[in-house]
Amino acid sequence: MKDSHGRTIDYLRISLTDRCNFRCVYCMPEEGVCAMSHDEILRIEEIERLVAVAAGLGIRSVRLTGGEPLVRKGVVELVDAITGIEGIENVSMTTNGVLLPRMIGDLKAAGLSRVNISLDTLDPVQFHEITRTGRLEDTLAGIDAALAAGLNPVKVNAVAVRSLDQDFLEFAKLSIDRPLHVRFIEYMPVGDTSVDAGTGWGKEDVIPSEELFDIINERARAAGLPELRPAGATKPLGWGPARYFEFPDALGTVGFISPLSRHFCSECNRLRVTADGKVRPCLFSDTEYDVRTALREGDDAAVRDVLLTALGAKPDDHHDKVGTDRKMSQIGG
Ligand code: SAM
Ligand code: SF4
Numbered sequence: 001m002k003d004s005h006g007r008t009i010d011y012l013r014i015s016l017t018d019r020c021n022f023r024c025v026y027c028m029p030e031e032g033v034c035a036m037s038h039d040e041i042l043r044i045e046e047i048e049r050l051v052a053v054a055a056g057l058g059i060r061s062v063r064l065t066g067g068e069p070l071v072r073k074g075v076v077e078l079v080d081a082i083t084g085i086e087g088i089e090n091v092s093m094t095t096n097g098v099l100l101p102r103m104i105g106d107l108k109a110a111g112l113s114r115v116n117i118s119l120d121t122l123d124p125v126q127f128h129e130i131t132r133t134g135r136l137e138d139t140l141a142g143i144d145a146a147l148a149a150g151l152n153p154v155k156v157n158a159v160a161v162r163s164l165d166q167d168f169l170e171f172a173k174l175s176i177d178r179p180l181h182v183r184f185i186e187y188m189p190v191g192d193t194s195v196d197a198g199t200g201w202g203k204e205d206v207i208p209s210e211e212l213f214d215i216i217n218e219r220a221r222a223a224g225l226p227e228l229r230p231a232g233a234t235k236p237l238g239w240g241p242a243r244y245f246e247f248p249d250a251l252g253t254v255g256f257i258s259p260l261s262r263h264f265c266s267e268c269n270r271l272r273v274t275a276d277g278k279v280r281p282c283l284f285s286d287t288e289y290d291v292r293t294a295l296r297e298g299d300d301a302a303v304r305d306v307l308l309t310a311l312g313a314k315p316d317d318h319h320d321k322v323g324t325d326r327k328m329s330q331i332g333g
Helices: 044-057 075-083 100-110 124-131 136-148 168-177 209-222 292-296 300-312
Strands: 011-015 061-065 090-095 114-118 154-160 180-186 243-246 253-257 270-273 278-280
Touching: 011 044, 044 075, 044 292, 044 300, 061 075, 075 090, 075 100, 100 136, 114 136, 124 136, 136 154, 154 168, 168 180, 168 209, 168 253, 180 209, 209 253, 270 300, 278 300, 292 300
Parallel strands: 011 061, 011 270, 061 090, 090 114, 114 154, 154 180, 180 253
Antiparallel strands: 243 253, 270 278
């Protein structure tokens, strides 16, 4: 499937729910989002049908996200169903990890191959401040469970925020002794970015990846460690928009995802679907196309048309847009 800018689109990111067991300050308000009703969100069979139609158009990879995808009832059955769809080569998930120790066996048996776990700090107090409801040890246990189950790759995504003053070197060092791929993502001012909305973070909190790379190397030198070098054979599968580095002899890598300082829009390969069945051509754009109606009418041709219309509406670039109508928890990151 090619879009009007010549990019191959073969990746579908599906939000399974806008609900979550965390309330991360940059993602949703303390009281949670005004949750969608059961009727509004796509049913498991509807998502399955959507993936089947999308696979027919050329989608090869599916990522399940949210909200927290693991709180969605039927998620294991969904993984099982969509891994069996002809054309789908891999099904992955982005999660806060809390429910992984309990669910990883079933998810792996259902065919989940890759997982991204979000973790923004290694300080338990700061972790609780950021997630409002979470405990660091639960997310760390999720990472352990994913590695123990043999999922490959296991990636840890950390959003870098200047005013949080995270310990970036400690994060990067997680990649040394275990095959973990730590990725630093530039904070994106998405959703209602006004100070009143919660975080008070703005554009000045974005740490450009190049600066972060220098910070990590500077701290590594000060700690008597070698510097990061471009990654070789350890580079994880499904490398997406990240650029990867490694410490010598490390089992994993350190990646940098730079949606703001280095637009990777020219390499964009994806469409997004919200939990209530709206196809979004771009994370930063508020233009959406309803696919739920076509799914409920059982009209595969109309589902195809909606996907193709969204494909045709993909912008060439996000042009540094700040703020979106929906919050990140409703878009799926
Ligand atoms: N609950 C799951 C999780 O946290 O991994 C999946 C959904 S979450 C919305 C997906 C990803 O979006 C997470 O890695 C999260 O850190 C990231 N995210 C949320 N808000 C963000 C923002 N404003 N800038 C950059 N990343 C953000
Ligand atoms: Fe939940 Fe993920 Fe958003 Fe945090 S980032 S509130 S874990 S959906």
